[in-house]
Amino acid sequence: MAFEHLQLKQRGRAEIDFMLSTFLGSSTVRESAEQAVQSAIEELAGSIEALPENLDERNSQLESFLYNVRSFRVQQLLGEWYSRNHGAAAVRAFEEVQAKLQIELDQLSSGKTTLETFPDFQAPDYWRDVDFHRTEGGWDGHPYMGFVHGEIVHRKMVDSLFPGGIFKQRRQVAALAKQDHYDNILDMGCSTGHFTKALAETYPNASITGTDLSLKTLEHAQRVGNAHGYSWRLLQRAAEDTKLAHDCFDLVTSYILLHEMPASAIAAVFAESFRVLKPGGEILMSDVSRYTDLNKLEQWRADRGAMYGGEPHWRASASLDLSKIAKDAGFIKVNAGGVQGAKYPYVVQAIKPHEVGNR
Ligand SMILES: C[S@@+](CC[C@H](N)C(=O)[O-])C[C@H]1O[C@@H](n2cnc3c(N)ncnc32)[C@H](O)[C@@H]1O
Known part of the structure; x- marks a missing residue:
């Protein structure tokens, strides 16, 4: 199924x-x-x-x-x-x-993919009641919004408008992680599970946890996980405050999450990734092109697209220096740039050092 x-x-x-x-x-x-x-x-x-x-x-x-x-x-x-x-x-x-x-x-x-929700959970103001992508009610605006987004908007609309397709691109990015195998992967902003599935296909022996604010997309990620026989652990938690244990993952990822967040929350996401990673663990964060990599005309096009496309945080987020944010969070061997000479997606990879000072 x-x-x-x-x-x-x-x-x-x-x-x-x-x-x-x-x-x-x-x-x-x-x-x-x-x-x-x-x-x-x-x-x-x-x-x-x-x-x-x-x-x-x-x-x-x-x-x-x-x-x-x-x-x-x-x-x-x-x-x-x-x-x-x-x-x-x-x-x-x-x-x-x-x-x-x-x-x-x-x-x-x-099924084997589980979804945990929490009575104390409250989505942050920058997300709640925002009509992201100009979809009424945003990510949770319909009882089956996860299905609507994942299977109809993404699969039947965006995929055919996007050069090369959105699924192949996720598999390419998943394969950029440095190791052939990971034990524990955390996918932040997993939404309906498109990138989570690319991770599961690329690292079939890894245990995968996914977090998102949106209950409706998580419910669909659960269906996707179960439909494919995966054992994902899905949590309704903010990426910047997962409440997961310290030092438990060897790879933390996000795929086009960051442009949906304000700058302060992005810094917190890198800090949280650092906290939950084991020493020596890696991040693989990918998002939209940096404005600094675009010429003035490309910036104008990106900015207009974001404004008309219902992306309130895009400009501030895409103007950030993610390498610096990763270094400030404590990561080393920070490497950032577009994939295969393109400016999109922009990928940040870095490592949590083995020797970490007092947290
Ligand atoms: C563009 S989608 C992510 C796409 C997904 N990774 C994929 O591969 O299709 C952005 C997701 O980020 C989620 N999100 C936004 N802010 C978040 C936060 N602070 N913590 C966790 N998820 C967040 C949204 O609810 C939405 O589901």
Whole structure:
């Protein structure tokens, strides 16, 4: 039992296909909008490098220029329509097939993969009630939001829009860890378990623990774990405060968690990773491109995408020097950069030294 080959009903499938085709089929509009962007740079500054240093000023100059360009407005409208509606379209598609799936959904909620929740648990303010990705209610906005995100938004929408696919990329990143084998892995911000599964496939003998704030995504990760016969231990805990024992993991990972957190929480995540790792243990943290690695135009595109895509913490998070944060947390042999010459995903690897001073 697994959901990889989920069949939607004709109406839901058609709605999703229409959204994707509208985006993919608008290449002429996008090309024309891109020409307008190039003209804007030429007219406003003469070159990308000469655009304003200040990102808000840059955004405002480019937006004012492009506001009157019809192709740019159409492209913006399509993006806005997709961002605003994709979550609701996925929910509708799910609700049409829910009755047919219900027995399977219930059966997969118990098995070797366990989910622990805690009466004292409270999600932090920067996460609670935020409509991440402009999905109403955010990560927990529907009783089956984990399924909706993991199996419909990610598998049927994002995967086909993302160059190379989102699952292959997770397997590539999982394989970057330095050892061939780990005993205990902690995957922070595991959500519906996509990266957790890549870890389980890459390190089949490891015991894997996953944490997330979102109960609905964890419930789906549990189904995914059970569907594939894994024995994951899933916990509803904040990455920066897992309440797990000191020195118990030999690898701590996160995959596109950090851009959903404010800067202070990110520093706390590295400190928490250090605390729960055994001496000699490793981190493998991957996230979105650093703004310092992007030119001024790429920064503008990333920033706009984040703003329209419902990513309130992206800019502050992507502006952080994660190597420095890792070193400040006590890690050594810090190595950070894009994978295979690309700027995304940006991966930080480091080691907890064997000799650690007083904690
Ligand atoms: C983009 S998803 C992560 C994707 C996932 N790792 C994968 O491979 O698909 C971000 C997740 O981080 C979770 N999250 C955000 N802040 C968190 C925190 N402080 N602690 C744990 N999880 C957090 C969100 O609830 C969400 O499920």
